[in-house]
Amino acid sequence: METVPAAQRSILIVGGGIAGITAAVEAAEAGYEAIIVEQGAYLGGRVAQLYKYFPKLCPPYCGLEINFQRLRKAPGIRVFTLAEVEQIVGRPGEFDVSIRLHPRYVNDRCTACGACTPVCPKDRPNAFNFGVGTTKAIYLPHEMAFPMKYAIDGSVCGFTECARCVEVCQYGAVDLAMQPRSFSLQVGAVVVATGWKPYDAGQLDYLGFGKYPDVITNVMMERLAAPNGPTRGKILRPSDGGEVNSVAFVQCAGSRDYNYLPYCSGICCMASLKEATYLRERNPNAKAHIFYIDLRTPGTYEAFSKKVREQYGVSITKGKVARVTEDSTSKQLIVEAEDILSAQKIQVRADLVVLATGIEPSLEPGKMDAPIVLDADRFVVSRGTADGIFTAGCAAGPMDVATAVQQATSAAIQAIGALQGAARR
Amino acid sequence: MAAATLLQPDLNFKQRILSLGGADLTACYQCGTCSVVCPISTADNPFPRKEMVWVQWGLKDLALSNPSIWLCHRCGTCSAYCPRDARPSEVMAALREYSIGHYASPTFMGRALSEPKYLPLLFAIPIIILLIALGLLGRLAALPEGQVVFSKFMSTTALEVIFIVATALALVGAALGGARYWKAMSRLDFGFWILDFGLRTGRPQSKIQNPKSKIQLIPTLLDILQHRKFRQCQAEPVGTRRTHQEHLFGAHLAIFYGFLGLTLTTASVMIGLYVFGYFTPWPLWHPVKILGNVSGAAVAIALVVFALRRNPDQARPGKNTYSDWLFLWILFLTVGTGFLSQGLRMLEMAVLAYPTYFMHLVFVFFLLAYIPYTKFAHLVYRTVALLYAAPSGVAERSRPQALAGASAPPSEGLAP
Numbered sequence: 001m002e003t004v005p006a007a008q009r010s011i012l013i014v015g016g017g018i019a020g021i022t023a024a025v026e027a028a029e030a031g032y033e034a035i036i037v038e039q040g041a042y043l044g045g046r047v048a049q050l051y052k053y054f055p056k057l058c059p060p061y062c063g064l065e066i067n068f069q070r071l072r073k074a075p076g077i078r079v080f081t082l083a084e085v086e087q088i089v090g091r092p093g094e095f096d097v098s099i100r101l102h103p104r105y106v107n108d109r110c111t112a113c114g115a116c117t118p119v120c121p122k123d124r125p126n127a128f129n130f131g132v133g134t135t136k137a138i139y140l141p142h143e144m145a146f147p148m149k150y151a152i153d154g155s156v157c158g159f160t161e162c163a164r165c166v167e168v169c170q171y172g173a174v175d176l177a178m179q180p181r182s183f184s185l186q187v188g189a190v191v192v193a194t195g196w197k198p199y200d201a202g203q204l205d206y207l208g209f210g211k212y213p214d215v216i217t218n219v220m221m222e223r224l225a226a227p228n229g230p231t232r233g234k235i236l237r238p239s240d241g242g243e244v245n246s247v248a249f250v251q252c253a254g255s256r257d258y259n260y261l262p263y264c265s266g267i268c269c270m271a272s273l274k275e276a277t278y279l280r281e282r283n284p285n286a287k288a289h290i291f292y293i294d295l296r297t298p299g300t301y302e303a304f305s306k307k308v309r310e311q312y313g314v315s316i317t318k319g320k321v322a323r324v325t326e327d328s329t330s331k332q333l334i335v336e337a338e339d340i341l342s343a344q345k346i347q348v349r350a351d352l353v354v355l356a357t358g359i360e361p362s363l364e365p366g367k368m369d370a371p372i373v374l375d376a377d378r379f380v381v382s383r384g385t386a387d388g389i390f391t392a393g394c395a396a397g398p399m400d401v402a403t404a405v406q407q408a409t410s411a412a413i414q415a416i417g418a419l420q421g422a423a424r425r
Numbered sequence: 426m427a428a429a430t431l432l433q434p435d436l437n438f439k440q441r442i443l444s445l446g447g448a449d450l451t452a453c454y455q456c457g458t459c460s461v462v463c464p465i466s467t468a469d470n471p472f473p474r475k476e477m478v479w480v481q482w483g484l485k486d487l488a489l490s491n492p493s494i495w496l497c498h499r500c501g502t503c504s505a506y507c508p509r510d511a512r513p514s515e516v517m518a519a520l521r522e523y524s525i526g527h528y529a530s531p532t533f534m535g536r537a538l539s540e541p542k543y544l545p546l547l548f549a550i551p552i553i554i555l556l557i558a559l560g561l562l563g564r565l566a567a568l569p570e571g572q573v574v575f576s577k578f579m580s581t582t583a584l585e586v587i588f589i590v591a592t593a594l595a596l597v598g599a600a601l602g603g604a605r606y607w608k609a610m611s612r613l614d615f616g617f618w619i620l621d622f623g624l625r626t627g628r629p630q631s632k633i634q635n636p637k638s639k640i641q642l643i644p645t646l647l648d649i650l651q652h653r654k655f656r657q658c659q660a661e662p663v664g665t666r667r668t669h670q671e672h673l674f675g676a677h678l679a680i681f682y683g684f685l686g687l688t689l690t691t692a693s694v695m696i697g698l699y700v701f702g703y704f705t706p707w708p709l710w711h712p713v714k715i716l717g718n719v720s721g722a723a724v725a726i727a728l729v730v731f732a733l734r735r736n737p738d739q740a741r742p743g744k745n746t747y748s749d750w751l752f753l754w755i756l757f758l759t760v761g762t763g764f765l766s767q768g769l770r771m772l773e774m775a776v777l778a779y780p781t782y783f784m785h786l787v788f789v790f791f792l793l794a795y796i797p798y799t800k801f802a803h804l805v806y807r808t809v810a811l812l813y814a815a816p817s818g819v820a821e822r823s824r825p826q827a828l829a830g831a832s833a834p835p836s837e838g839l840a841p
Contacts (some may be wrong), residue, residue: 204662206462206506252456257508293456322461322506323663338457338471345460345468 007186008093008423009033010076011415012196013193014085014368017045018401019393020193021067022408023415028074032416035187036079037099039120041151042141043068043079045195047401049128049142049219051233054274055304060401061144069145081147086182089368092388093188093422103178103381105138105152110173112140112148124156128200129223132238133230138165138174143228152176172329188422189415192372193408194363194381196394199254199261201357207253208324208353213239214333215324215353217253218271225278235282237351238262239331247279248335248350250321255358261286263377265358266398269296272356275310280312289315289348291337317346324353359398380409382418388418434483438523442480445519446744453477453511455718459503463663464658465496470814472496473513480516489527494520495803495810503670515743522748525802528609530601538798541747555783559582575780579786581698583690591794598797601731603809612744641815649808651722652678660681660804680727680756686720707768718767722727727761728753752800759788 011018011027016038024034033049042048049061070141071077072349082102090096120136128135128142137157140150152165152174159176166174198219201209208215211381216224223229224236235244249272254260269292295316297305308314317350326333327349336347373381374390392411393404455478460471470495479488488494494517503513522539528533531661535544559565562580569577649656655674662668693713697703707714732753735745762785769778797805 205666252508256454258510259506259508293454320456320458320461320508322458336461338458338460338474340455340474343471343475345466345471 005094005186006033007095007187008419010035010187011412011419012037012085012088012095012097012185012187012190013323014190015045015193015362015393015395016043016079017193017195017393018047018064018067019195019395019404019408020045020072020191020412021064022405023191023193023250023392023412025067025074026072026075026412027416029070029411030416031076032419033078034077035185036077036150037083037085038081039077039084040141041081041104042145042147043071043081043130044144044146046219048144049130049170049226051222051229051278052274053272057274057277061408064144064146071146074275082151085370088190088368088389090186092386092418093425094189095187095388096184097187097190098182098184100180102180103151103154105154105174105176105178106150106225106395107175107178108149109171109175109197110149112145112150113171114140114150115168115170116150116174119164119168121162122156122158124153124337126372129230130217130220132220132223134199137170149173156385161339170377187334188419189390189407190370191390191392191415192363192370192395193392193410193411194361194380196359196397196398197362199265199357199360201253201355203260204254204355206322206324207250208326208333209354209355210327212324212333212353213237214351215355217355218249218268218275219357221275221278221354222288225275225282235279235352242351243283244279244346244351245283246287246350247276247289247352247354248321248333248348249276249288250324250335250353251290251295251356252320253355254355255356256293259303261358261360261377263398263415264296266296267400268356268358270301270304270400272354273297273305273314275354276308276314277312280314287411288314289317289350291317291321293318295321317348319346359394361395362373362396384415385421388415388422390414390418430465432482432484435485436483437484438485438488438669439480441523442516442519445522445746447480447512447519447817448514448744449510449514450477450480450516451511452509453481453507453752454509456508458506458508459513460631462502462506462790463497464500464662465498465501465654466493470496473517476520477511477513477516486609486613488520490613492610492814493517495563495807496654496742496814497521498654498658498673499669500673500688502658502662502666505668506663512743518743519746521806522746522800522802522808524606525602525748525798525800528602528605528806529798529802530598530605534598534798538751538795539748547785547791547795551787551794554587555786555790559783560588568775568779573773573775574706575766575770575779575782578779578782581705584786588790588793591790595794595796599607599805602797602802603805606660606809607805607813610810611632640812642812645808645811645815648811654811669734672734676727676730679723680731683720683722683724683727686716686723690714690717690720709771718764721760721763724756725764728757728760732757748800755788755792755799759785759792762788 004089010033013036016036020036021043027034044064046312048064050060053060054056080099080101082104086100087092087098088095092244103192113354117136120138122137124137125133126133126135138150138152160245163176165177184386187261198217201217210391216238224231225233227233234241237244251268251272253266255268272290276290279286279288280348295305309316317337318340321335321337323336324333332349332351333353334347334349336345339346365374375381380391380395382396390411392408395408440734452642455474457474459464460474463472466472476488476493479576497517499514499518501514504515507513526535526539536549559579562583564578652674659674690713695706735742735749762781766778766782766785769781
């Protein structure tokens with residue numbers, strides 16, 4: 001019996017978010033080798049930044065924890081963080097992949113004891129909290145980071161001029177001389193799970209983002225509500241730290257709009273309904289008001305919409321917010337919309353305005369030299385087993401976590417199918 | 426059970442609006458961004474969102490029987506911010522053009538001015554009338570001898586008879602059209618469409634009470650003289666996008682006062698002639714003559730601005746309809762032949778001066794006699810709409826009252 005080449009037993013997984021992790025563990029538990037290449041410093045991606053999932057309102061850390069367990073237990077998973085796939089060439093069963101590893105400046109000896117942070121003199125915006133607050137140049141990506149290792153932001157670190165972290169680290173884990181390096185490997189199939197990024201609210205010239213500090217985005221709201229967020233889970237006005245008694249949610253902020261993202265981002269209506277519950281669970285007297293074009297809660301999510309409106313007393317108005325101003329005396333925000341059902345223009349005062357910004361593909365066109373096809377909206381088109389390259393999660397289009405996980409499982413199975421096809425060839 | 430409202434969609438109406446420049450309206454998904462960014466639509470009477478759905482559904486009566494289409498001054502902010510690129514400002518313009526034909530009295534005049542095939546006939550009328558006048562005056566055989574004086578060619582009396590009759594007919598047409606529009610608005614009383622896309626049966630309280638005693642003639646005219654609406658179009662921009670706001674106020678102000686100046690010039694000449702016995706032509710340095718020339722120049726410059734805005738080289742120009750160009754060209758030809766006549770007269774080029782003057786009279790006739798049926802009719806219908814809406818405050822720019830602390834919106838309970 002012929003031996004199967006190693007490449008024909010391994011699957012490259014581009015992206016270490018919930019979809020990439022799922023595809024990797026599914027493939028590994030079936031006996032295949034999975035190589036996760038993640039551009040960030042940790043696995044878990046966007047899901048790690050969420051406070052709760054809809055519709056169950058449970059914390060994503062729980063599911064992530066389970067997946068990290070599976071990841072550790074399954075044989076044959078290799079993880080590269082701060083890594084990028086530069087090139088993929090070849091065909092099913094024999095893809096040559098070039099990977100570039102960016103320096104973390106912290107090696108595997110790190111125990112995440114945190115002795116380095118007090119001595120670090122440089123700050124950087126806290127990317128995990130979407131720029132709310134700062135971290136030191138040497139930072140732990142988040143409390144449950146996988147791998148549980150610090151990293152140094154090379155763009156702000158003083159390196160040899162400072163090196164105080166090197167002095168205090170008793171494990172010798174800081175290595176400021178670390179250099180980027182490239183390497184290549186062979187795989188038999190690829191799963192593209194490059195995920196999404198929140199649409200840049202700064203592009204929306206009429207909704208006050210950037211002009212008024214109390215206009216935030218939905219992903220920032222997740223961080224505000226999260227116990228490990230910048231406010232330790234208190235929902236406070238970013239401008240003055242004041243209590244939030246009313247929130248206006250602006251749906252379709254940049255989605256379904258030919259000037260920005262022409263498509264529906266699919267998850268924002270559910271996300272806003274979910275975030276309205278964050279407010280009410282902290283402040284039962286607070287009011288949440290959702291302005292929508294169409295409240296899109298497909299399938300069984302309709303029940304969640306009903307529940308939130310009935311049990312959490314959330315008001316909804318059909319009509320898109322197209323003007324955000326500030327009361328010059330009270331500094332409260334005022335949103336304005338046409339209430340379509342009564343054909344009246346209304347204004348609503350709110351302490352906080354949350355822009356329901358949408359999903360944009362993370363993968364920059366041309367960044368990864370690979371035989372993949374992007375659609376008009378820059379999402380990756382999944383073609384068939386013959387290609388040996390499959391997609392999972394928001395790389396393929398806007399979707400919720402549950403769908404992304406299902407897709408990732410199916411992508412793992414398709415990838416295994418491609419490997420087996422190649423082995424028979 | 427309340428009687429059901431039977432909707433009677435008029436698909437020909439919809440098609441006509443699409444062809445008049447509203448072609449993108451089918452993309453509208455009724456989000457109301459347009460109504461909110463509109464600098465002049467009010468809390469009680471937001472537009473143009475409802476106009477979009479009325480046209481989509483072919484609800485002609487609703488679309489044409491409310492003042493909104495004329496309260497709009499086409500700054501284009503709605504089109505700049507529309508997430509669907511449905512271009513509401515173009516739809517409003519198409520509705521205005523349609524409504525001029527719709528309310529035209531007599532009806533055939535509306536059709537005559539909206540279809541190019543009738544253009545020769547429309548020109549033939551003043552040409553024949555003026556030729557008959559010249560024939561009766563015995564001027565068809567030979568041009569007047571000596572110094573060029575237009576009153577030797579076409580007598581002042583003949584001009585008065587022709588143009589007073591033409592103006593009177595135009596006034597009658599304008600009055601009839603305006604009255605039909607007013608009646609249509611009163612009949613719908615634009616109360617019942619306020620709710621639920623206008624589909625709700627029954628009639629909640631009317632938004633516009635219009636007992637005639639409350640007509641605010643003077644304030645409305647003052648608004649028009651000050652171009653207050655145009656200035657409001659420039660107020661409180663929601664963002665940074667480019668609209669048509671910059672050129673509209675200045676250019677329209679110039680053309681408006683240019684026309685007023687020309688009217689004043691004509692009146693002064695009449696008074697000078699009959700009260701003081703000054704025969705034309707008056708010298709160029711004469712104050713009235715200066716007023717006339719400056720006014721004419723103001724109109725000409727504004728026309729260039731308006732024509733340039735219709736330049737198809739722009740990123741996305743609106744549709745330029747026959748009616749748009751007809752109006753611009755007639756204005757341009759009127760002013761152009763006016764200046765040319767004056768120049769040729771001073772140059773003593775009789776052979777060219779008299780025919781040019783004849784053409785000038787033809788264009789003036791076209792401009793004045795057909796006022797209620799060309800785009801010029803906006804002065805009738807816009808004034809009627811402003812007068813109609815003024816007592817209710819619906820014509821008044823206002824922001825809605827802010828509800829405290831995200832309180833329940835008016836639609837709560839109606840929502841699905």
